[in-house]
Amino acid sequence: MASHAAAGHAPGTPGHDDGQNHVHHHYTTTGLEHRKIAIWAFIGSECMLFASLIATYLIYKGRSLVGPFPHEPWTNEAGRTFPAILDIPITSVSTFVLLMSSFAMVLGLQAVQLKGSPLPDGANWWTRIQRNSQLWIGMTALLGATFLGFQAFEFTTFVHEGLTVRTNLFGSTFFTLTSFHGAHVTVGVLWLMTLLWIDRTRGLGPKDELIVDIAALYWHFVDVVWIAIFTLVYLIR
Amino acid sequence: MSTDAQHTAHAHPTGNLYLRVAIILTLITIGEVWAYYVPALVASPLFNPALIALSAVKFAIVVLFYMHLKYDHRLFRALFTGPLIIAMCTIMALLFLFQQLAIKF
Numbered sequence: 001m002a003s004h005a006a007a008g009h010a011p012g013t014p015g016h017d018d019g020q021n022h023v024h025h026h027y028t029t030t031g032l033e034h035r036k037i038a039i040w041a042f043i044g045s046e047c048m049l050f051a052s053l054i055a056t057y058l059i060y061k062g063r064s065l066v067g068p069f070p071h072e073p074w075t076n077e078a079g080r081t082f083p084a085i086l087d088i089p090i091t092s093v094s095t096f097v098l099l100m101s102s103f104a105m106v107l108g109l110q111a112v113q114l115k116g117s118p119l120p121d122g123a124n125w126w127t128r129i130q131r132n133s134q135l136w137i138g139m140t141a142l143l144g145a146t147f148l149g150f151q152a153f154e155f156t157t158f159v160h161e162g163l164t165v166r167t168n169l170f171g172s173t174f175f176t177l178t179s180f181h182g183a184h185v186t187v188g189v190l191w192l193m194t195l196l197w198i199d200r201t202r203g204l205g206p207k208d209e210l211i212v213d214i215a216a217l218y219w220h221f222v223d224v225v226w227i228a229i230f231t232l233v234y235l236i237r
Numbered sequence: 238m239s240t241d242a243q244h245t246a247h248a249h250p251t252g253n254l255y256l257r258v259a260i261i262l263t264l265i266t267i268g269e270v271w272a273y274y275v276p277a278l279v280a281s282p283l284f285n286p287a288l289i290a291l292s293a294v295k296f297a298i299v300v301l302f303y304m305h306l307k308y309d310h311r312l313f314r315a316l317f318t319g320p321l322i323i324a325m326c327t328i329m330a331l332l333f334l335f336q337q338l339a340i341k342f
Binding site for chain 2 (some may be wrong): 030032036037040041043045047048051052054055057059060061075088089092095096099100102103104106107110126127130144202217218220221223224226231232235236237
């Protein structure tokens with residue numbers, strides 16, 4: 001499991017084979033895998049990056065002098081009134097898509113960890129399908145790409161409705177925050193496609209647990225950042 | 238094998254637990270979006286705090302179960318929660334500084 005890779009006490013923990021079936025682990029003096037420590041430190045630093053972007057959005061919330069506004073109708077110079085610009089139903093669906101991608105990712109990691117181990121007697125379809133790492137990693141990448149599609153649609157719609165990064169304070173802070181998140185999702189999708197390619201060519205197994213675990217941690221972090229953004233930007237008025 | 242490793246080796250979650258977590262996350266999200274469309278709830282002073290609380294629950298569930306922080310070494314917990322606490326304190330301090338939050342006496 002993920003924690004095995006961290007503690008390095010279980011068979012199949014990552015490392016490299018020296019040709020004599022001796023697996024070398026990359027431990028720190030803490031006894032923990034240094035790559036796993038590194039990803040958690042990176043995620044910690046990313047928390048502060050996104051906190052600065054979220055704080056900037058919240059500080060300027062409600063201080064735009066001209067529309068479009070996120071939750072209130074607005075009137076343009078010609079006197080025409082428009083509804084609030086945020087489309088909650090569409091964003092709710094994209095939020096659901098990203099949440100389900102995290103579910104697929106954690107099953108992908110589990111499938112890699114369990115690869116090669118025998119199925120229990122009387123295993124049903126759900127148990128069998130959980131062992132398919134290519135299915136879950138591919139589905140995670142697909143759901144991530146779907147989320148990006150929703151974001152592209154949202155950005156395009158906003159620009160057509162007159163909201164750009166230069167329109168007002170809401171536009172500047174909204175596009176900066178969500179674009180940074182979208183860039184992280186893009187990196188995650190590319191990372192997952194790389195893992196899928198490796199899985200399809202040479203196959204991922206328990207010995208690769210750590211590299212999948214690190215990608216999964218990054219992906220879940222992208223998900224939890226969106227959980228915060230969805231509430232603070234889209235739902236709270 | 239250390240005590241931590243023994244604990245984690247036997248306490249790891251299963252696919253069914255992951256499925257239950259996904260269902261809980263979905264239900265909370267549905268509840269949040271439903272509340273957004275109920276004017277009486279939106280007008281309540283508890284609307285924003287309740288949404289933030291629900292968001293925090295979702296955040297914690299993903300971190301604890303999907304990111305395995307509930308089962309992992311406490312150093313990883315410290316590496317994540319330390320910066321997270323600093324980040325949240327920074328947000329609060331900035332919101333007070335720029336008068337988006339205020340304490341009324």
